[in-house]
Amino acid sequence: MSSPPHIGIEPATPPTGSALSWDDDPNMVTGCKTAPFEPDFSSLVMGEMKESGYEEEDDFLIATTMIEKIRDVIFSVMFFMVHGNSSPELFEYISILIEDLQLVTFFISPQVAHVYHIPDALLYSQIEFQKLDISLFNVWFSFAVVAVFVLMLNIVWVGSGFVSGRHKFIWPIWTLRVFATVLPTLFYLPIIEVIVNPISCNRVHERESVTAIHTIENTSCLSAARLPLAVVAVVALAVYIPTSISLSAVFFDTQPTRKEPYHRVHGRLDMFYVTVKTILVLVYTFLPDKQGVAKLCVAAAGCIFMFCVEIFYFPYYNPFVNYMRAGLFFGSSMVGLVGVGAGISYSVTGEQGSINIIYGMVVALCCGIPAGFGISALLYNRIQNGVRKRLSRKNQGLDNAFDYATPEKLVFRCWTHVEIAARFITVHMSKRRTRIDFNAIQEVQQIFRRGIDEFPDQPLLRLSYALYMFHLKSMSRDATNQLNKIEQLNPPLDIKFQIYYTNQIAMQSREADFLGAGVKLDITSYAEYQKTDKDAKLNHFLAIQEMRAMWELLLDKNYSLEELSMIANKLYTHAQKAQDAYMKLISKFPKSKTTLRFFARFCFDVTNDVLRGDALTDRANDLELDEEESGSEDDDSDMENFHQTKRHCHVDIKRRRATPQGASLFR
Numbered sequence: 001m002s003s004p005p006h007i008g009i010e011p012a013t014p015p016t017g018s019a020l021s022w023d024d025d026p027n028m029v030t031g032c033k034t035a036p037f038e039p040d041f042s043s044l045v046m047g048e049m050k051e052s053g054y055e056e057e058d059d060f061l062i063a064t065t066m067i068e069k070i071r072d073v074i075f076s077v078m079f080f081m082v083h084g085n086s087s088p089e090l091f092e093y094i095s096i097l098i099e100d101l102q103l104v105t106f107f108i109s110p111q112v113a114h115v116y117h118i119p120d121a122l123l124y125s126q127i128e129f130q131k132l133d134i135s136l137f138n139v140w141f142s143f144a145v146v147a148v149f150v151l152m153l154n155i156v157w158v159g160s161g162f163v164s165g166r167h168k169f170i171w172p173i174w175t176l177r178v179f180a181t182v183l184p185t186l187f188y189l190p191i192i193e194v195i196v197n198p199i200s201c202n203r204v205h206e207r208e209s210v211t212a213i214h215t216i217e218n219t220s221c222l223s224a225a226r227l228p229l230a231v232v233a234v235v236a237l238a239v240y241i242p243t244s245i246s247l248s249a250v251f252f253d254t255q256p257t258r259k260e261p262y263h264r265v266h267g268r269l270d271m272f273y274v275t276v277k278t279i280l281v282l283v284y285t286f287l288p289d290k291q292g293v294a295k296l297c298v299a300a301a302g303c304i305f306m307f308c309v310e311i312f313y314f315p316y317y318n319p320f321v322n323y324m325r326a327g328l329f330f331g332s333s334m335v336g337l338v339g340v341g342a343g344i345s346y347s348v349t350g351e352q353g354s355i356n357i358i359y360g361m362v363v364a365l366c367c368g369i370p371a372g373f374g375i376s377a378l379l380y381n382r383i384q385n386g387v388r389k390r391l392s393r394k395n396q397g398l399d400n401a402f403d404y405a406t407p408e409k410l411v412f413r414c415w416t417h418v419e420i421a422a423r424f425i426t427v428h429m430s431k432r433r434t435r436i437d438f439n440a441i442q443e444v445q446q447i448f449r450r451g452i453d454e455f456p457d458q459p460l461l462r463l464s465y466a467l468y469m470f471h472l473k474s475m476s477r478d479a480t481n482q483l484n485k486i487e488q489l490n491p492p493l494d495i496k497f498q499i500y501y502t503n504q505i506a507m508q509s510r511e512a513d514f515l516g517a518g519v520k521l522d523i524t525s526y527a528e529y530q531k532t533d534k535d536a537k538l539n540h541f542l543a544i545q546e547m548r549a550m551w552e553l554l555l556d557k558n559y560s561l562e563e564l565s566m567i568a569n570k571l572y573t574h575a576q577k578a579q580d581a582y583m584k585l586i587s588k589f590p591k592s593k594t595t596l597r598f599f600a601r602f603c604f605d606v607t608n609d610v611l612r613g614d615a616l617t618d619r620a621n622d623l624e625l626d627e628e629e630s631g632s633e634d635d636d637s638d639m640e641n642f643h644q645t646k647r648h649c650h651v652d653i654k655r656r657r658a659t660p661q662g663a664s665l666f667r
């Protein structure tokens with residue numbers, strides 16, 4: 001077998017001589033030295049990577065399963081959907097208002113019109129898709145299905161870009177953000193109400209005459225006009241419902257210092273909301289037309305459930321958003337109770353209720369919204385004040401702080417109260433008000449640590465603690481410890497994504513170190529940089545592993561040329577890939593000290609190109625010296641400005657003292 005082509009890969013030293021080693025400082029590669037044989041190449045490279053910001057568990061050093069790889073791709077897509085996303089605040093509030101008021105439409109649906117009288121104006125606002133001409137229905141159905149499949153194709157497109165590390169266009173990510181903003185929320189009910197109709201075969205009626213309108217409800221499910229629609233509807237629902245729930249679980253920002261509706265602790269409320277809306281649509285679609293009372297009961301129960309979920313979680317960092325959604329859910333619940341009362345009366349008497357039922361619903365809605373707003377505000381403030389008061393008493397020794405056996409000795413009545421109580425530190429903060437009260441951080445730490453003592457197995461609580469410490473104190477030790485402990489609790493996928501999201505944010509905050517001062521990348525360029533950087537380091541690591549395997553083979557007297565040639569071919573392949581990736585990184589980021597030193601390490605490790613390695617190391621050292629000199633000049637300039645300001649203050653004070661008013665004032 002012929003030997004592999006030569007690319008300058010030279011064994012650093014024969015087994016009986018010396019091997020490669022480096023200075024103690026992993027970021028200052030100075031060249032080759034002699035050392036006893038038995039080099040642990042993998043630990044050297046992994047140690048270098050850890051020093052440069054990569055953790056030991058980085059996925060490019062671990063052989064993952066196919067499921068984990070798919071999960072990583074999905075997380076990458078979701079990360080770039082969420083990170084940096086923003087909508088006009090007014091649009092976010094209007095969207096919430098419209099989405100939550102959609103619950104009221106279940107109580108004025110034509111399907112419950114036999115229970116109480118509904119004015120025609122309200123009935124006409126509800127489109128009965130079952131009664132539309134089938135050609136007109138196909139138009140609505142096409143719009144809904146296209147929206148669903150465009151969303152899915154957009155996700156696949158962006159995901160393939162992350163797998164390949166190449167994003168030629170930035171618009172697919174922006175369109176994906178738009179779709180993820182409105183399709184699982186504002187347009188979820190209209191879309192699913194349209195798509196579900198072709199599969200509601202239990203509501204098929206015979207056509208009254210040949211001249212009757214050809215509609216969905218008088219078309220057989222097995223007919224050529226309806227069967228294709230039913231198949232497409234099943235596929236669309238199978239992808240749309242899980243995708244909407246997944247997006248609701250992650251499509252938000254967890255930064256506690258921001259107060260827009262987009263910023264919240266978790267997405268559990270929206271996950272429940274999508275599930276409730278799905279159940280209501282299915283109930284209204286598949287229950288027989290005369291089961292109006294049962295439909296009203298289910299709709300009212302859904303509204304009450306959402307109000308309870310809201311006051312249980314209070315998920316938004318902005319208290320007003322919590323109060324607003326609680327008020328809307330409570331108002332819908334009051335409307336539902338009026339409808340249920342009318343349904344019970346209809347079941348007993350068999351008579352349709354009058355229009356007074358609608359008037360009662362309007363009054364219930366108008367009174368229920370402010371009532372729910374006030375109730376939620378009262379509960380929210382009571383939680384915060386009660387927790388801080390009980391924690392203060394325990395800190396003062398008035399209660400036994402370690403007695404968890406009796407309820408009266410506990411600080412928190414529920415695990416969700418821990419994070420709610422900690423929000424006092426960010427209540428004054430917003431997009432413009434970014435000042436942190438560092439004196440209050442210690443109290444926040446006490447709240448979370450006490451909460452973790454009482455609820456040690458709650459991963460979302462530990463995640464909230466990590467997020468507060470991350471955003472208030474940068475990536476502190478507390479944040480890192482909590483993120484590591486969450487992994488041991490086998491958290492659900494939405495929390496795993498938040499861990500991934502936080503780690504990615506921390507990595508991007510170190511972007512200047514990797515790419516050079518002043519370098520900022522957009523989301524697509526950064527994704528391509530990550531892919532190239534991983535390719536370089538992975539193949540660097542694998543090339544060193546093959547070098548180690550080659551020396552182990554050479555030490556064995558019984559090796560064959562075929563085995564040696566196979567290892568040499570693998571070494572050549574990995575070295576060539578690593579070298580190409582490093583060259584690509586260096587050409588794009590010539591001021592990245594980290595990349596320069598990794599490439600220098602590669603030259604010493606693998607290709608034995610000492611001249612190039614020394615040149616790369618010298619360039620990295622020169623960049624570091626330039627930054628230090630620039631920093632010292634900035635410090636000198638700041639100090640000079642301080643002294644100059646101080647002198648101006650002294651001159652101004654002397655001038656004021658020279659005036660009669662100033663003299664009396666300073667006395």
